[in-house]
Amino acid sequence: MTSDTSAEMALTGLRVLEVGTNVSAPFAAKLLADYGADVVKIEQPATGDPARRHGPFPDQEPHPERSALFLALNTSKRSLTLDLDTPSGQAVFRALAATADAIVENTKPGTMEARGLSWGSLVESNPKLVMTSVTPFGQTGPYATYEGPNLVEFATGGQMHMTGSPDREPLKNGGYMSDHQAGLNAFSATAIATLGASLHGEGEHVDVGAMQCQASVLEGAMPYWCYLGTDSSMRRGNIMASFIGIYPCADGQIGIHAMASNWLPLLETIGMPELGDDPRFATQAARIENNDELMGIFYAWAAGQNKKEVYARAGETRGPIAYVHDMQDLMDSPQLQSRGFLQTIDHPETGPLTYVGPPFQMSETPARFGRAPLLGEHTVTILTEAGFDQTRIDELRGEGVI
Amino acid sequence: MSKQLPLEGIRVADLTMVWAGPYATRLLGDMGAEVIKIESVQVWDQLRGLGSLPPETERRYNKSAYFNHNNRNKYGATLNLRHPRGKELFLELVKQCDVVMENYRAEVMDRLGLHYEALRTVNPDIIMVSMPGHGKTGPERDYVAYGTNVEQLAGVVSLTGYEGEQPQKTGISFGDPMAGTAAAGAVALALHYRNRTGRGQYIDLAQREALSAFVGEQMVGYSMSQETPGPRGNKHPFHAPHGVYPCQSRDEEDDPWVAIACESDAQFVALCAVIGEADLATDPRFATEADRYRNQETLAAPIAAWTQGRDKMAAMEELQAAGVPAGAVLSVQDLTASPQLRARGFWESVSDPDAGTWEMEGPAWVLTSNPAHVRLPAPNFGEHNQYVFGELLGQSAAELAALEAAGVIGTEPDMGRHT
DSSP, X not given: OOOOTTSOOTTTTOEEEXXXXXXXXXXXXXXXXXXXXXXXXXXXXXXXXXXXXXXXXGGGOOOTTOOHHHHXXXXXXEEEEOOTTSHHHHHXXXXXXXXXXXXXXXXXXXXXXXXXOOHHXXXXXXXXXXXXXXXXXXXXXXXXXXXXXXXXXXXXXXXXXXXXXXXXOOOOOSTTHHHHHHHHHHHHHHHHXXXXXXXXXXXXXXXXXXXXXXXTOXXXXXXXXXHHOOOOOSOOTTEEETTEEEEEETTEEEEEEOOGGGHHHHHHHTTOGGGGGOGGGSSHHHHHHTHHHHHHHHHHXXXXXXXXXXXXXXXXXXXXXXXXXXXXXXXXXXXXXXXXXXXXXXXXXXXXXXXXXOSSEESSSOOOOOOOOOTXXXXXXXXXXXXXXXXXXXXXXXXXXX | OOOOOTTTTOEEEEOOOTTHHHHHHHHHHHXXXXXXXXXXXXXXXXXGGOSOOOTTOTTXXXXXXXXXXXXXXXXXXXXXXXXXXXXXXXXXXXXXXSEXXXXXXXXXXXXXXXXXXXXXXXXXXXXXXXXXXXOSSSTTTTSOOOHHHHHHXXXXXXXXXXXXXXXXXXXXXXXXXXXXXXXXXXXXXXXXXXXXXXXXXXXXXXXXXXXXXXXXXXHHHHHHHOOOOOOOTTOOSSOSSEEEEEOOOSSTTOOOEEEEEOOSHHHHHHHHHHTTOHHHXXXXXXXXXXXXXXXXXXXXXXXXXXXXXXXXXXXXXXXHHTTOOEEEOOOHXXXXXXXXXHHTTOEEEEEETTTEEEEEEOOSEEETTSOOOOOSOOOOTTTTHIIIIIIXXXXXXXXXXXXXXXXXXXXXXXXXXXX
């Protein structure tokens, strides 16, 4: 990877406006920015993105420039403060949108229209404009204006019903995974729609709803229900079958995921090659038949194991085993270190911290790792680039619009 | 002239199988790309064998719903890449493609002699995407990593589970579709660059890294404090109440829950009013967000007392009408019946010559001025051999017959595999 920030990146020249708060739209725009787009993040004057108040913070001391959530989700962007609820702010936005390639936003459906900033009105002066709206339920339908934070998205998207133990309450994934999921969808949808605009000359309003993003990826459960009328979506805890499950070990958890072809390598990894001759476990069907016995064997074996030793042995023997990595394991991972995945990014308010890297590596156009912007750090630069003179900028500041 | 879908005119040769890769190419197909899925008689997508259908079902491999959902909007051809003639034909096809995608284990394409350098020799601006579990480089590149392993490696599982207990797997092999979603974006990024410069490139997507992009704030937080976060159930870091509450069962099979997530004082006051506990709104134990967070366990009983007497959908609707963030926990059955998804036209009828007619989910993303749809059912095995090898590559009928006789192409998979 090159560290030359002037190098041509995948999205060099793509101009993006982000009207985003918290996770979904900011994550989408962060990915666009890391791969080279010029992302102008529009924040409310004085308060900024609520993610700035989220944390965690160094020494647990809240500070708008030191929130881990904000820092992680806003790399490589520029920050413009602009009050979009004022006519002057809306006029500035329209000027910026006239030369933008894309807008990524996660306001409640109807908000951009109420501000006179709908895609339909903006595209009149910029026919190739793409707007991606990422929301819990999408722009239309009876739930369009329902409140849908991450937990509610997990509930209504179908993933939560499938997560956790069958005799206990359903679980969301840790962190803000549904918001990230929606944001990742919005990233790819925006990349595709802006490509389409440049290939075919017409923009688009892309409506990404978290509910549909989740309902699309319920593994076999949705296809089987749709086609056969059998519902297999009930949650099954940590063990799908004895050979697909998470087992506690001496210093953590080991995950086994064996297809039929991995049975013998699995036995070699766990040091029980003799089970290869055991008729109770001779085929995948027999292993399901004798599930509880096999599960008992795996539980007893795992309890005495060290996760990193097992993983190394699995690598040598091609056993289908990994272990549950926590943040420290990610930090220490020889694989991630070798690939340069984790990045150290310096920041004037926090000093250097460790960040996760890009979701994929591009041979000709590596991603960049710019820090998150301070609130309004680029307001004057961006307005000047857009042709506003100092007098007008001072007026806007006087009105509290920037 | 009707508006074009964004990826119309882009052709993708798709060697991916199972879920992560096919989900990527499904998204590309949904958005208008011409996706040509390549399997072979010897090496076919094992989802064809996972249809939950009786083994004696005729042409079972064309009727797997699992396969058919993941591979709609694609053509399908068969080609044995281990056969010299198969390799030649593949390289001929690559000349006519914009993108090649594969999700074999790291060393497989190298062993076949179909690595990026080989593809670039026949098509200098080709874009190639590899998406193995660990990536193409590094000491763990050849380690096996299937479905559930990826989220374990990514850091996601360490954060998921009941508070203070062992980490839990998530409901799906979460790493697969997220890697697929990222890969669809990767293709678009590479096409942006090729559009501007005329140059192709190689993309190395490690599924575990693509999913680790979701633990960004946890990693930054860890590097601030060196404290390793663990499972926290359904709790939020500081909002409360924030959890799921039992509802009234419709029948014995029912597992009814509603999620409630208050993020402001106003939402909490509204919740108290809806559940008929207005006193809680003025109770000093719940006066501020910090108070509610500290005493959140105390709120579980009065909320559950209200939800228990209600249908989960009615509870969601009543709470949302009052401005309280709430969502019924929906099963696949609930989703196909959902008034929201019905209103949005998400479910589309699909007809396949072998599998029949049924409804499946439409494209995940709505293009508001030019909606995308399921244009093609998933390919039956080898269904488009004539299109790919005859029409695109100019092979005669006699040549196709000879290829079939030599086992280079075919229309029936060797079902002895994947058992």
